Amino acid sequence: MNLPSILLWGFVASVVMATITEGSRGLGWTRMSVPFMLGSMFTADYDSASPVGIVVHLLGGWAFALLYALVFQALGRATWWTGALLGLVQAIAVLVLVMPVLPSLHPRMANERTGPEPTRALEPPGFMALNYGTRTPLFTVLAHLAYGAILGGGYRLLS
Amino acid sequence: MPQPSSSTPPAIGDYGIIGDCRSAALISRHGSIDWLCWPQFDSPSIFAALLDRDRGGFFAIRPTAPASVTRRYLPATNVLETTFRTDTGVLRLVDCMPVASREQQRGTLRPQHEVLRRIECVEGEADVEVICDPRPDYARVRPRLRRRGALGVWYEHDGMALVLRSDLRVRLSDDHADLAVRARMRAGDRHYVSLVSAFGEPAVLPPLGLHAEQRILQTVAWWEAWSAQCTYAGRYxxxxxxxxxxxxxxxxxxxxxxxxxxxxxxxxxxxxxxxxxxxxxxxxxxxxxxxxxxxxxxxxxxxxxxxxxxxxxxxxxxxxxxxxxxxxxxxxxxxxxxxxxxxxxxxxxxxxxxxxxxxxxxxxxxxxxxxxxxxxxxxxxxxxxxxxxxxxxxxxxxxxxxxxxxxxxxxxxxxxxxxxxxxxxxxxxxxxxxxxxxxxxxxxxxxxxxxxxxxxxxxxxxxxxxxxxxxxxxxxxxxxxxxxxxxxxxxxxxxxxxxxxxxxxxxxxxxxxxxxxxxxxxxxxxxxxxxxxxxxxxxxxxxxxxxxxxxxxxxxxxxxxxxxxxxxxxxxxxxxxxxxxxxxxxxxxxxxxxxxxxxxxxxxxxxxxxxxxxxxxxxxxxx
Missing domain, CATH: 1.50.10.10 (Glycosyltransferase)
Structure with missing residues (x-):
């Protein structure tokens, strides 16, 4: 594994992915705020949640790049399109598998069946995060496609 | 089509105001929120019956029977109390937009914006109705409301969510454009209705019941503390x-x-x-x-x-x-x-x-x-x-x-x-x-x-x-x-x-x-x-x-x-x-x-x- 390469491009890909998700949120295309969702797992302070979440999101993206590198090594190739394909798989897994069960994993997220509680008041994302807007899956997929493509393209260039 | 009040149109002076130092709502003597802009004062309106009674949108809690109305602010606060006296009973409506001190906010997720309404029957019995007819963007949008189980009734549009929750049983209209509640209340009954909004992030949904009561008490205390700083010593x-x-x-x-x-x-x-x-x-x-x-x-x-x-x-x-x-x-x-x-x-x-x-x-x-x-x-x-x-x-x-x-x-x-x-x-x-x-x-x-x-x-x-x-x-x-x-x-x-x-x-x-x-x-x-x-x-x-x-x-x-x-x-x-x-x-x-x-x-x-x-x-x- 080319560790310096994957660390460099992992960082770039994480920043681009976060920019796409936050940009689409800022433009009103979705209400999904990954930083707020992640940060509120660690703190109940409204003002601190997003800054904490941005750091966690970037670090998570960086760490996830190592998994991508392992897959590239196993495949014996790293191209922008193989990276994008991995990103698509990851996005679908996040939307279909992770989002619906997030209320069970998140300490401050409400449950659709029981409703909000004093310590669990955050709106759950629902299937494919559609609760946060019908365009949420689209931008989630786009962000992950960009993430994977940058990793695949960049990793190939420096290998 | 539901109307914000059942009698003649309110005069300008018939309104009261509540707010949270970010936005404000105007409430008529008939318990109808006829003006509300979120997320800030100059944002497009959510309710604008003030400017168009037929299509502006409103959010009313009121008795179904004719009633005499008295109003006041709870002393030294911007928490509005409206009392309806009908032939059969007395209903009391308390309206506020919750605020809290920094200490109280610390450690809890709170909604970006909330209108919290408490209706209680203090004497006899009376039928009450709740009608919420949001018309975002200065009534240019006729929303389609959706149920989300225990999470309440939702409206989603362009990065904004409106969520209405109540411990009363809510019924959507046939076209899902507004919701209504009718219930008989007897002395001692108390219910809460909460409308929250979220812009560009997941909504925070505060619980009702005792938790809602606590938010009202915190709001009263916040305004009382602010009022206590007043040094005026003259008449009036x-x-x-x-x-x-x-x-x-x-x-x-x-x-x-x-x-x-x-x-x-x-x-x-x-x-x-x-x-x-x-x-x-x-x-x-x-x-x-x-x-x-x-x-x-x-x-x-x-x-x-x-x-x-x-x-x-x-x-x-x-x-x-x-x-x-x-x-x-x-x-x-x-x-x-x-x-x-x-x-x-x-x-x-x-x-x-x-x-x-x-x-x-x-x-x-x-x-x-x-x-x-x-x-x-x-x-x-x-x-x-x-x-x-x-x-x-x-x-x-x-x-x-x-x-x-x-x-x-x-x-x-x-x-x-x-x-x-x-x-x-x-x-x-x-x-x-x-x-x-x-x-x-x-x-x-x-x-x-x-x-x-x-x-x-x-x-x-x-x-x-x-x-x-x-x-x-x-x-x-x-x-x-x-x-x-x-x-x-x-x-x-x-x-x-x-x-x-x-x-x-x-x-x-x-x-x-x-x-x-x-x-x-x-x-x-x-x-x-x-x-x-x-x-x-x-x-x-x-x-x-x-x-x-x-x-x-x-x-x-x-x-x-x-x-x-x-x-x-x-x-x-x-x-x-x-x-x-x-x-x-x-x-x-x-x-x-x-x-x-x-x-x-x-x-x-x-x-x-x-x-x-x-x-x-x-x-x-x-x-």
Missing amino acids: PDAVLRSALTLKLMVFAPSGAVVAAPTTSLPEAMGGERNWDYRYCWLRDSSLTLQALFDLGYHGEGESFMSWLVHTTRASLPRVQVLYDVYGEPHLPERTLGHLAGFNGSRPVRVGNGAHGQLQLDIYGEVIDAARAFTVRGGHLNRGTRRMLAAFGDAVCDLWSQPDEGIWEPRAGRRHNTYSKSMCWVALDRLCRMHDEGHLSVPTARYRRVMDEIRRAIETRGFNDALGSYTDAFDGADVDASLLLLPRYGYADAGSPRMRGTYARVAARLGANGLLYRYHADDGLAGEEGAFGICSFWAVSYLAQVGDLKRADAAFQHLLTFANDLGLFAEEIDPATGAALGNFPQAFTHVGLIDAALQLAHERGVHARPDESSPAELTTATV
């Missing part, structure tokens, strides 16, 4: 505190800006075109509002406003715009909303405000006077503020001789307004004083020379010997009510023959039923507006300044009779009927009330006002 403490609480609702806490009113297009002349959007921050109104709050012992708002002002004017220094939005955005194009019928048919409904492009020279005086008030009360001017104020002084020296639109921002063009010139004099006077006190450094010799020029111009061209009065404009023969402020800012001695003559002229020309119109000159608009609330209070202040406390007190008491049952004033009052006119509630009028009460208390020696403008020091002038 309830009216003064209600005015202070109303002004606090106009402060946009995230930035420190102060809006003139939370509404748009409530007509100054019923059925006419004098309908304006006041949901912005006029530097004049904001400065006067902060002075009023300063005088009552509230200093924190001043620091926030100064910070907002420095940030807002940085790009345009030394010029300033008349008004900005709450985040300092200067571009506020005025447009009409042709699809809305207007309050009582008063069209057009306008959003944005074309006055932002006007030149109103008096605002330099008002802003700098507020800065001086800030320093007199121990405030410290940081480097940015000092630089801003010095730049204002230079701008005044360059601009004072130009014609301007003036304080009343008519659409009829510019002229040499006497009040504007006097406030240029005030601006330079206050800067010289702050220089002498060591707060900043300005070229005082130049400023004092210009002050002399201004005074000479006012005393020769702004005073009409034949009338024995200052005039509204240079070389004019008419008056406007702003001339009563010349002593207030220390430009003139209230007891001087010139001011006594001016007061007599203003009272004779502009007075009606104990009220004052602001002017009678042609302002380029059709229709006749009402008497201007703050001008009427200026007359009280003037009488107090000349020591005529008996007349001042009587006039003040008379003016208080024009407030609504909650103590709220609109911008204007119809002298014939006493009805409220114009945007509501209006910060300017409540500023006038506070200032008049403080002046009365000061003259009686029960509430000292810091000496900011002693007329005795006006010897730099040479007429």
Whole structure:
């Protein structure tokens, strides 16, 4: 594994992915705020949640790049399109598998069946995060496609 | 189609207001929220039945049977309580937009915005109905509401979510455009209805029941603690505190800006075109509002406003715009909303405000006077503020001789307004004083020379010997009510023959039923507006300044009779009927009330006002 390469491009890909998700949120295309969702797992302070979440999101993206590198090594190739394909798989897994069960994993997220509680008041994302807007899956997929493509393209260039 | 109230349309004065220092809601006597803009004061409305009863949207909680209604604010708070008495029982509705201290906010996720309503039956039994008919984007959107199980009823549109939750059983209409509840309540029954919004992030859904009760109690405690800081010791403490609480609702806490009113297009002349959007921050109104709050012992708002002002004017220094939005955005194009019928048919409904492009020279005086008030009360001017104020002084020296639109921002063009010139004099006077006190450094010799020029111009061209009065404009023969402020800012001695003559002229020309119109000159608009609330209070202040406390007190008491049952004033009052006119509630009028009460208390020696403008020091002038 080319560790310096994957660390460099992992960082770039994480920043681009976060920019796409936050940009689409800022433009009103979705209400999904990954930083707020992640940060509120660690703190109940409204003002601190997003800054904490941005750091966690970037670090998570960086760490996830190592998994991508392992897959590239196993495949014996790293191209922008193989990276994008991995990103698509990851996005679908996040939307279909992770989002619906997030209320069970998140300490401050409400449950659709029981409703909000004093310590669990955050709106759950629902299937494919559609609760946060019908365009949420689209931008989630786009962000992950960009993430994977940058990793695949960049990793190939420096290998 | 559901209606916001079952009887005749409410008058402007039939509304009460709740808020959270970010946005505000107007609630009718019939328990209907007819005006709400989220996420901030000047955002597109969620409910706008105020401006179009049929299609504007509303959120009502009310008895189904005819009821007599009484209202009050819980003491020293902006939590509204409406009591409905029907033939069979008594229902009590409590409305608030929850606020909490920083300590209380820490450790809990709270919604960005919430309207929390509690309905309880305190006697007998009665049927209650809840109708929520949101029409976002000034009623241009007819939403489709969706159920989400225990999470409530949702509406989602362009990055915004509205969520309504209740412990009553909610029923959606057939087209899913509105929801309704009908329930029989018996003595002791208590239910909560919560409407929250989220913009650009997942919503936070606070629980109902005891948790909702706790939010109401926290809100009551927050407002009580704020009210307890009031140092006013004069007469009419309830009216003064209600005015202070109303002004606090106009402060946009995230930035420190102060809006003139939370509404748009409530007509100054019923059925006419004098309908304006006041949901912005006029530097004049904001400065006067902060002075009023300063005088009552509230200093924190001043620091926030100064910070907002420095940030807002940085790009345009030394010029300033008349008004900005709450985040300092200067571009506020005025447009009409042709699809809305207007309050009582008063069209057009306008959003944005074309006055932002006007030149109103008096605002330099008002802003700098507020800065001086800030320093007199121990405030410290940081480097940015000092630089801003010095730049204002230079701008005044360059601009004072130009014609301007003036304080009343008519659409009829510019002229040499006497009040504007006097406030240029005030601006330079206050800067010289702050220089002498060591707060900043300005070229005082130049400023004092210009002050002399201004005074000479006012005393020769702004005073009409034949009338024995200052005039509204240079070389004019008419008056406007702003001339009563010349002593207030220390430009003139209230007891001087010139001011006594001016007061007599203003009272004779502009007075009606104990009220004052602001002017009678042609302002380029059709229709006749009402008497201007703050001008009427200026007359009280003037009488107090000349020591005529008996007349001042009587006039003040008379003016208080024009407030609504909650103590709220609109911008204007119809002298014939006493009805409220114009945007509501209006910060300017409540500023006038506070200032008049403080002046009365000061003259009686029960509430000292810091000496900011002693007329005795006006010897730099040479007429």
